Amino acid sequence: MLIDRIEARKNPTKHTLVALVENKPGVLNRVASLMRRRNFNIESLAVGTTEDPTVSRMTIVIDASRTNAALVERNLYKLVNVIDVQDVTNLPTVVRELALIKVRVSDAQHRGEIKQIADMFQSRVVDVAKESVIIEVTGEEQKVDSILNVLQDYGILEVVRTGRIAMTRG
Template sequence: MKQHTLSILVENKAGVLSRVSGLFSRRGFNIESLAVGPCEEPGMSRITIVAIADDDKVEQIMKQLNKLIDVIKVSDLTGSPRVERELALIKVTAELGTSRAEIMQIAEIFRAAIVDVSPKSIILQVIGDTEKINAMETLLRQYGIKEFVRTGTVGILRGSKGVPGGK
């Protein structure tokens, strides 16, 4: 079992996401993370899915994804030089005069931004790969995390080569 990052170019239509996610759920695969949004082509969206599965199962899922009429292109970014990022917002307990300074120091180390401050908490915004965000979460846990939201990974190949359209 290995972690795979799939990049899927789809028509931006109602129901496409359930068609795509349904192919994972019917095989009992859990999706680790999923991010979707409009992309460089008008009327299209790009979905990034991270899932943990055997290589041959992923190959079968990619073939099945390719059969969906609304799917234009499926690429497995795993194994290619790529950039992967996700964004997390973390609301940490930080009462005035307690550990606030320490938390701000951690934020600085992780190049996180403080996007909201209240008397009892602060919200940090951090961007990075999954490990970085996990590491930051671990460090902040001792101060008390009130809420933690993350976008799911988006990925792109390095260099000038894009993921071409068309099947």
């Protein structure tokens, strides 16, 4: 909990909103269109079904220095398919991000070094090819950023990140 509050203080402009929406075609488009019409900037957006197959959960990260988070929340409630919206920025939450990182390997020595780096970050190598490896890393955004910084020297070929997902504790 303390770490979450410290993180919120370090970057007070990023707000995390969690929206429960009906799991129907077009709902994501409606949310994205609302953000576009109101000129709200989305830092990241992750969507997936919940334990209830009729409900999807959206984790939306916005830059609150450009847009008031409460205003975004009020506007989301105006959409028919939105069930609930909660700003979890200052609540005790578990926040994670997943990234797949493809790194160039020139020889067996580099492959071993990259494997050691993955192990240090409690990540894992999920694919090995002749000239590259893919590493899967899960954790807070700072962890993903840190492993990316370390792997830059080896030559990052491609990166895909999920964006922030969050769940309140308890």
